[in-house]
Amino acid sequence: MMAETSVHRPGAQPPDNRVSERAAESTFREVDDTERAIPAIEFREVTMVFDDRKVLDNLSFKVMKGETKIILGGSGCGKSTTIKLVLGLLKPDSGKILVDGEDITNYSEVEMMRVRKKIGMIFQEGALFDSLSVYENVAFKLHEQGVPEDQVENEVRRMLRFVNLEPAIDKMPAELSGGMRRRVGIARALVGDPKIVMFDEPTAGLDPPTARTICELAMKLRDLEDVSSIFVTHEMNNLDYLTSEYAVVNEAGEVVFETEGEKLCLINCKVLMMRDGQVIFSGTDETLRKADDTYIQKFLRGH
Amino acid sequence: MNIFKRLLLELQEMSLLSARAALGIFKKPRYIPEAIAQMDSIGVGSLTIIILTGFFTGGVLTLQTYQTLASYGATDQLGYLVSISLVRELGPVLTALMVTGRVVSAISAELGSMVVSEQIDAMRALGTDPNRKLVAPRLIALIVTLPLLTLVADVMGIAGGWAVSTFLYDLPSTMFINSVRDGITTDDIIGGIIKPLVFAFLMGTIACHKGLKTEGGTVGVGRSTTTAVVTASIIVIIADFFLAKALQVILGTQP
Structure with a gap:
C-alpha cells in the first residue's frame, strides 16, 4: 500500500506529506528542547x-x-x-x-x-480561607495582583468548571463538603496555570x-x-x-x-x-x- | 534554651514582625480596605464596652473619694480629681486592658486557627505576605482606634463622675464641670494620647506574634490566645509605669 501511494505518476500532484513533516518537526523539537532536560x-x-x-x-x-x-x-x-x-x-x-x-x-x-x-499547591484539608467565599478564595491570587473584576470572574468560572464546581461559586467554605473543599483548593491552586x-x-x-x-x-x-x-x-x-x-x-x-x-x-x-x-x-x-x-x-x- | 535566651529570641521575633509589617505599609498592594474593616471591628466593635467601663469607673471614683474630700471640705475639687485620674491613668490603662480582653484574644485566636488549618501557608503559597495582609492592617487599626477609644473612655468617665456627684450627692453641676476645666492641662491630654499609641503597638505585636507562632492544633490555639492576653495585659501595666515616668521627664511635669 505504502509503495503504491508513494509512486509519482506523471502529471499528477506530488503526494502531500507536509503534515507528517510538520509532526516530525514538532516531535523532534520537543525531544531536542534543552529546556525540557x-x-x-x-x-x-x-x-x-x-x-x-x-x-x-x-x-x-x-x-x-x-x-x-x-x-x-x-x-x-x-x-x-x-x-x-x-x-x-x-x-x-x-x-x-x-x-x-x-x-x-x-x-x-x-x-x-x-x-x-x-507553583500551585493543594493542601491536605484544602486550607480555604474561612472568611472568604468560594469565589473570593479562587480569585485570591488575581485580586492580590489587581486584575480587573470581569477578567477575574471569567478565570474563576473557568477554574471552577475545571473542577466541576461552578454552582458552588457563592457558597462559603463552611457550607462545603470535604471533597468540595479539596476541589475548590485545586481550583485556587490552578489559577494562573502553574506549570x-x-x-x-x-x-x-x-x-x-x-x-x-x-x-x-x-x-x-x-x-x-x-x-x-x-x-x-x-x-x-x-x-x-x-x-x-x-x-x-x-x-x-x-x-x-x-x-x-x-x-x-x-x-x-x-x-x-x-x-x-x-x-x-x-x-x-x-x-x-x-x-x-x-x-x-x-x-x-x-x- | 534558658529563659533569658528565649526571652531575647521572642523580643527579636516581635521586633522583626513589627518591622516587616511597618515596611509593608509603604509597598503596593496596600491593604487599605482590610485596615478599615479591622478599624470597624476593633474600634466600633469595642465602643459599647469602653463606654460602660468609662462611665462606671468615673462613677465609682466619685463614690469612693467624695467622703474623703468632704471631710477636708474640698468637694469643689471632685471634678479635678476624677478627671486627672481618668485622663492620666485609668482611661488609657483600663481601655487597653478591656481591648486586650476583646481584641488581642480575637486576633491571636484568628491567626492561630489560620496557622493550624494551613491557611497561612496557603496564603504564602499564593504569593501573599501574611505580615502585610494580616499583621499590618491589624496593627494600624489598633494604633488608630485605641487613642480614640481612650478619649471616649475619658469623656464617659467624667460624665459618670458628674452624674454621681450631681444625682447622688446633690453637688451643683457647674462646680464639677468648672473643677474639671480648671484642673486638666494640655500636658495631661497629650500624655493620655501618647500612652494608648504605645500600648496599641505593643498589644498588636504581641497578639499577631503569638497567633502566628501557634503550634499543636486546636489546643495550641487556646494556649497561644491565653499567652497573648496575659502577656499583653502585663506588658501594658509595666509599660504604663515607665511611660508615666518618661512623660513626666519629657513634658517637664516632674515634681
Whole structure:
C-alpha cells in the first residue's frame, strides 16, 4: 500500500506529506528542547532536622518536566515537609533545592514570592480561607495582583468548571463538603496555570468516588496540560489510578481516561517511596510492585 | 534554651514582625480596605464596652473619694480629681486592658486557627505576605482606634463622675464641670494620647506574634490566645509605669 501511494505518476500532484513533516518537526523539537532536560524540581542531598529528629536525611530526587512523581510513605516520614520545602515555606538545614534549574535554597521571602507564582499547591484539608467565599478564595491570587473584576470572574468560572464546581461559586467554605473543599483548593491552586503543582494528600479522608475525581484532575493536568507535579499520598488506589490510566481527548472533544496496555505505556509517572526521611525506592510502579523489600510489600498489601 | 535566651529570641521575633509589617505599609498592594474593616471591628466593635467601663469607673471614683474630700471640705475639687485620674491613668490603662480582653484574644485566636488549618501557608503559597495582609492592617487599626477609644473612655468617665456627684450627692453641676476645666492641662491630654499609641503597638505585636507562632492544633490555639492576653495585659501595666515616668521627664511635669 505504502509503495503504491508513494509512486509519482506523471502529471499528477506530488503526494502531500507536509503534515507528517510538520509532526516530525514538532516531535523532534520537543525531544531536542534543552529546556525540557532541566528538571522541574530537583532535590540534592537535602537534610532537615526538627528538634534533634532528622525529618529528611540526604534526600535526592528529580521531577522532570511533564512528569508526576508519586511520593509514598507512612505518616511522619517527611512527605509533607518535602513539598513545603519546594515552596520555600520551610528551609532545609543542608543540601540544595532547584526549581526549573534555579537554586532556591537561600532565597529570601521576597524572592520566593516570584518562584511561588510558578507553583500551585493543594493542601491536605484544602486550607480555604474561612472568611472568604468560594469565589473570593479562587480569585485570591488575581485580586492580590489587581486584575480587573470581569477578567477575574471569567478565570474563576473557568477554574471552577475545571473542577466541576461552578454552582458552588457563592457558597462559603463552611457550607462545603470535604471533597468540595479539596476541589475548590485545586481550583485556587490552578489559577494562573502553574506549570508545577503539588498535591499534599489530596484524597485523605474522602470517599472512593470523590478520591477518584481528584485523581482524574491530577491526570488531566499531567496528560493534557503538561504540568509537572508531586503527588503525596499513602492511599493505594491513588497509585493504581495515576500509574495505569491516562487522560485523552476523544473525537467528541470530551476528556476520557484510558488504561495503559498494548497501545501505550505510561512513562510520565514515577514513584518515590520514603521511610524515616530517606528514599527507599525510586522508579516505576511495575518495579515497585516487584520489589522484595518487606516494608514495601507490607505497605502495598497492608499486611 | 534558658529563659533569658528565649526571652531575647521572642523580643527579636516581635521586633522583626513589627518591622516587616511597618515596611509593608509603604509597598503596593496596600491593604487599605482590610485596615478599615479591622478599624470597624476593633474600634466600633469595642465602643459599647469602653463606654460602660468609662462611665462606671468615673462613677465609682466619685463614690469612693467624695467622703474623703468632704471631710477636708474640698468637694469643689471632685471634678479635678476624677478627671486627672481618668485622663492620666485609668482611661488609657483600663481601655487597653478591656481591648486586650476583646481584641488581642480575637486576633491571636484568628491567626492561630489560620496557622493550624494551613491557611497561612496557603496564603504564602499564593504569593501573599501574611505580615502585610494580616499583621499590618491589624496593627494600624489598633494604633488608630485605641487613642480614640481612650478619649471616649475619658469623656464617659467624667460624665459618670458628674452624674454621681450631681444625682447622688446633690453637688451643683457647674462646680464639677468648672473643677474639671480648671484642673486638666494640655500636658495631661497629650500624655493620655501618647500612652494608648504605645500600648496599641505593643498589644498588636504581641497578639499577631503569638497567633502566628501557634503550634499543636486546636489546643495550641487556646494556649497561644491565653499567652497573648496575659502577656499583653502585663506588658501594658509595666509599660504604663515607665511611660508615666518618661512623660513626666519629657513634658517637664516632674515634681
